[in-house]
Amino acid sequence: MPEPRYAALLGTGRYLPERVVTNVDLEEILDTSDQWIQERTGIRERRYVADGESGAMMATAAARHALEMAHLRPDDVDLIVLATLSPDVCFPGNGVYIGAELGIPGTPCLDIRQQCTGFIYGLSLAEAYIRSGRYDYVLVIGSEIHSSGIEMAPRGRDVSVLFGDGAGAALLGPTTDVNRALLGTWVHSDGRHAEELWTEGPASRKNPRVAADDVANGSVFPKMNGQKVFKFACRHMVEAVKEAVDAQGVQIADVDFFVFHQANMRIIDFVLKALRIPESKTHCNIDRYGNTTAASIPIALDEAGRAAMIPPGALVCLAAFGSGFTWGSALLRWPTGEGGTQTANEQEGV
Numbered sequence: 001m002p003e004p005r006y007a008a009l010l011g012t013g014r015y016l017p018e019r020v021v022t023n024v025d026l027e028e029i030l031d032t033s034d035q036w037i038q039e040r041t042g043i044r045e046r047r048y049v050a051d052g053e054s055g056a057m058m059a060t061a062a063a064r065h066a067l068e069m070a071h072l073r074p075d076d077v078d079l080i081v082l083a084t085l086s087p088d089v090c091f092p093g094n095g096v097y098i099g100a101e102l103g104i105p106g107t108p109c110l111d112i113r114q115q116c117t118g119f120i121y122g123l124s125l126a127e128a129y130i131r132s133g134r135y136d137y138v139l140v141i142g143s144e145i146h147s148s149g150i151e152m153a154p155r156g157r158d159v160s161v162l163f164g165d166g167a168g169a170a171l172l173g174p175t176t177d178v179n180r181a182l183l184g185t186w187v188h189s190d191g192r193h194a195e196e197l198w199t200e201g202p203a204s205r206k207n208p209r210v211a212a213d214d215v216a217n218g219s220v221f222p223k224m225n226g227q228k229v230f231k232f233a234c235r236h237m238v239e240a241v242k243e244a245v246d247a248q249g250v251q252i253a254d255v256d257f258f259v260f261h262q263a264n265m266r267i268i269d270f271v272l273k274a275l276r277i278p279e280s281k282t283h284c285n286i287d288r289y290g291n292t293t294a295a296s297i298p299i300a301l302d303e304a305g306r307a308a309m310i311p312p313g314a315l316v317c318l319a320a321f322g323s324g325f326t327w328g329s330a331l332l333r334w335p336t337g338e339g340g341t342q343t344a345n346e347q348e349g350v
């Protein structure tokens with residue numbers, strides 16, 4: 001019988017623009033207040049790109065960071081999976097630009113559109129491609145620029161205060177050792193709620209897809225039914241974690257570390273309470289970055305790993321919910337450093 005083949009996490013990386021935008025910076029522009037934002041979301045500040053920073057550029061920087069940790073070179077990569085809701089241009093997708101910036105012409109790429117759940121969907125693709133033997137090394141990247149797409153006026157304040165820019169990446173490769181493996185991914189969608197959190201335009205189902213008054217009527221800016229999104233996020237994040245542990249036949253208490261999509265501190269607090277997870281078993285950075293959609297989980301995972309918050313061999317659960325609605329989870333064993341790869345902790349020398 002051939003040995004089982006699994007996908008393993010070999011490296012993580014991140015890129016955050018240097019420009020910090022605090023709640024106080026937004027007060028005048030959006031008719032909001034630091035207190036309102038902090039009380040309702042836990043966000044204190046977020047990062048916005050500067051001129052010259054693009055989604056592909058941030059994704060490439062995060063990917064290089066992950067490759068370094070894995071001791072691999074760009075030309076080892078067999079597939080790039082890029083999750084974003086904010087591509088640099090309408091088409092082509094950012095994946096081709098990332099391949100060009102990494103200097104690996106000919107390498108296939110996939111751009112996926114599952115918003116805040118995009119990274120988990122990306123992991124599910126990497127898992128399937130690697131387990132089947134089709135590819136060895138798959139880069140999964142989440143990269144977003146929100147700052148150029150949100151409405152910087154009081155009309156859009158409920159959404160605009162939430163989002164920030166950034167990128168996170170993971171490099172996955174094959175292993176025969178289940179104790180180093182991505183154990184599973186579970187993903188879902190329910191398009192009946194597609195328009196509860198969406199940006200309508202430019203819309204190819206309308207002709208013309210961009211009209212002169214689209215900025216004035218607001219159709220090019222994100223819109224959200226905040227209370228409905230909040231309720232569904234709480235419910236589905238809890239269900240997503242339960243689905244992962246049930247499928248693996250383990251208990252919530254057996255999971256050593258959780259990384260949740262960073263949408264709102266109140267949603268994360270709800271999930272921690274509902275599942276009786278101690279705060280010490282998770283890492284949150286929403287106060288510093290806001291919601292970076294597809295980038296949020298890989299950024300938080302990379303921060304937690306490099307800060308030695310996740311012990312080698314730990315059972316780690318990831319869970320996300322977002323526009324679509326989409327939601328999902330993943331369970332993995334944190335790298336042990338054996339077998340030619342290095343853990344995040346060893347990489348940082350801690």
Ligand SMILES: CC(C)(COP(=O)(O)OP(=O)(O)OC[C@H]1O[C@@H](n2cnc3c(N)ncnc32)[C@H](O)[C@@H]1OP(=O)(O)O)[C@@H](O)C(=O)NCCC(=O)NCCS
Pocket residue numbers: 030031032033036037040041116157158159161162225226227229230233263264267291321322323
């Ligand atoms: C957006 C969210 C923070 C709003 O909080 P809320 O308690 O539901 O607030 P409401 O929408 O009921 O609005 C309450 C009031 O605050 C006002 N308000 C909205 N945004 C505001 C802002 N940025 N600053 C100040 N006031 C604001 C509203 O106009 C409303 O005023 P009114 O009572 O005079 O009509 C909350 O609904 C939420 O977090 N939803 C989930 C968002 C999310 O996670 N999205 C991403 C999922 S991946």
